[in-house]
Amino acid sequence: MNTLFDKIWDSHVVQIVKDGPTQLYIDRLYCHEVTTPQAFQGLRQRGLKVFRPQQVFAMPDHNIQTHDQDKPVADPVGRKQIDTLDKNCKEFGVTEFKMNTPENGIIHVVGPETGLSLPGMTIVCGDSHTSTHGAMGAVAFGIGTSEVEMVLASQCILQQKPKSMRININGTLKPGVTAKDVALYLMSQLTTSGATGYFVEYAGDVVRNMSMEGRLTLCNLSIEMGARGGFVAPDEKTFAYIKGKKYAPKGEDWDRAVAYWKTLKSGDDAVFDREVNYDAADIEPRITYGTNPGMGIAINGTIPTLDEIPESDQASFKKSLKYMGFEPGEKLLGHPIDYVFLGACTNGRIEDFRAFASLVKGHHKAPNVVAWLVPGSWAVAQQIKNEKLDKVLNEAGFEIRQPGCSACLAMNDDKVPAGLYSVSTSNRNFEGRQGPGSRTILASPLVAAAAAITGKVTDPREFM
Numbered sequence: 448m449n450t451l452f453d454k455i456w457d458s459h460v461v462q463i464v465k466d467g468p469t470q471l472y473i474d475r476l477y478c479h480e481v482t483t484p485q486a487f488q489g490l491r492q493r494g495l496k497v498f499r500p501q502q503v504f505a506m507p508d509h510n511i512q513t514h515d516q517d518k519p520v521a522d523p524v525g526r527k528q529i530d531t532l533d534k535n536c537k538e539f540g541v542t543e544f545k546m547n548t549p550e551n552g553i554i555h556v557v558g559p560e561t562g563l564s565l566p567g568m569t570i571v572c573g574d575s576h577t578s579t580h581g582a583m584g585a586v587a588f589g590i591g592t593s594e595v596e597m598v599l600a601s602q603c604i605l606q607q608k609p610k611s612m613r614i615n616i617n618g619t620l621k622p623g624v625t626a627k628d629v630a631l632y633l634m635s636q637l638t639t640s641g642a643t644g645y646f647v648e649y650a651g652d653v654v655r656n657m658s659m660e661g662r663l664t665l666c667n668l669s670i671e672m673g674a675r676g677g678f679v680a681p682d683e684k685t686f687a688y689i690k691g692k693k694y695a696p697k698g699e700d701w702d703r704a705v706a707y708w709k710t711l712k713s714g715d716d717a718v719f720d721r722e723v724n725y726d727a728a729d730i731e732p733r734i735t736y737g738t739n740p741g742m743g744i745a746i747n748g749t750i751p752t753l754d755e756i757p758e759s760d761q762a763s764f765k766k767s768l769k770y771m772g773f774e775p776g777e778k779l780l781g782h783p784i785d786y787v788f789l790g791a792c793t794n795g796r797i798e799d800f801r802a803f804a805s806l807v808k809g810h811h812k813a814p815n816v817v818a819w820l821v822p823g824s825w826a827v828a829q830q831i832k833n834e835k836l837d838k839v840l841n842e843a844g845f846e847i848r849q850p851g852c853s854a855c856l857a858m859n860d861d862k863v864p865a866g867l868y869s870v871s872t873s874n875r876n877f878e879g880r881q882g883p884g885s886r887t888i889l890a891s892p893l894v895a896a897a898a899a900i901t902g903k904v905t906d907p908r909e910f911m
């Protein structure tokens with residue numbers, strides 16, 4: 448009670464159906480090409496309009512190729528989805544940031560960076576990583592296609608209220624430890640189902656001291672702990688990040704908005720359904736060794752042995768290691784890798800490119816490594832140029848590709864071949880996620896950079 452989650456949720460309740468769900472008002476709906484075709488088709492069949500088109504923003508991101516974006520997408524299924532989104536947005540009067548235009552990018556990168564995702568909002572999208580927008584102090588969560596249709600038609604959704612959970616991380620992070628490592632650590636502690644049924648508030652010194660980009664990375668991974676969403680209470684850092692952004696409130700509206708946003712925090716007496724505490728000192732740069740994001744270790748640690756795994760999980764543990772080609776008890780430092788992917792809504796922001804560039808500066812990409820560096824949006828791509836990071840990266844043997852989801856889920860042609868290892872800054876290491884048979888090791892941009900220059904799993908602190 449008296450949590451920030453309650454405040455935002457309760458202020459959006461339209462009505463509570465007796466013995467049923469809550470009708471919740473939605474401030475912002477984002478649409479991408481994969482999960483919206485049937486939703487628009489549903490409206491068409493029922494003869495409905497989009498109720499509040501000014502609150503809906505669409506952009507294709509999943510199927511986009513990361514080169515030659517001036518040409519149509521080669522894959523016919525992908526092309527059809529993108530064309531359908533274009534057609535639907537035109538017909539229903541929804542603003543679309545089209546492929547290969549300066550406003551396009553991955554929804555979860557573009558929303559925050561344009562000031563479309565703001566504190567206190569309810570934000571939904573037919574995409575599980577909508578939790579990312581929680582970093583702005585919003586209640587943001589993924590929904591299904593039939594729910595997208597519901598929101599398009601009514602700007603409301605029917606939802607059961609989740610339980611609330613607070614995760615406090617206190618102390619100071621060691622050098623080389625990033626927001627991604629914090630998230631990977633939380634998942635290994637809580638498991639991928641540890642936060643199921645909860646909406647998480649992230650708090651504590653580490654979160655307060657984290658940059659907005661770091662908070663976006665942390666909130667992005669909430670869903671991988673099973674949470675419905677995760678957020679950070681807005682503070683001065685949030686306001687500074689939003690100020691001046693294209694869609695942010697201006698003038699008197701800005702002052703009014705900030706006055707309201709300042710009230711958005713959990714009360715000192717707030718009671719959570721669950722509260723857990725972690726110490727920053729326990730967190731090292733991390734990697735995953737298995738096929739879910741919770742199967743992770745410190746970079747200089749060892750894969751657990753079978754007797755360390757609960758009996759009920761041993762079969763899936765063995766299957767996972769077989770898929771990955773690893774042995775129980777193995778140390779992964781020094782293990783050869785083939786691909787490196789920097790990008791995704793997890794780590795495709797400017798700070799991630801800065802981190803990667805800072806580490807590879809003065810070194811050279813290992814000859815055996817294929818590296819895909821994919822900015823999360825065209826704005827990030829532009830910022831990379833403004834900061835001349837492209838020069839640093841080119842000198843170190845790296846090329847920057849064009850924005851999109853790319854190898855995060857390999858719906859385009861950026862696929863890691865079967866059996867090969869990819870150190871990836873994305874958020875999922877499921878079987879086949881980066882291409883059929885691909886083997887994904889999730890990591891931070893610093894760990895990815897260290898692997899890219901040595902061709903092996905490497906502790907980035909060796910280069911710091």
Ligand SMILES: CC(C)[C@H](C(=O)O)[C@@H](O)C(=O)O
Pocket residue numbers: 481482509573574575576589856
């Ligand atoms: C395609 C989409 C439905 C999916 C999601 O919801 O997360 C994708 O973005 C992903 O990351 O797997």
Ligand code: SF4
Pocket residue numbers: 508509553555574576791792793851852855856873874
């Ligand atoms: S970058 Fe990856 S996780 Fe993010 S929306 Fe795209 S496919 Fe999903």
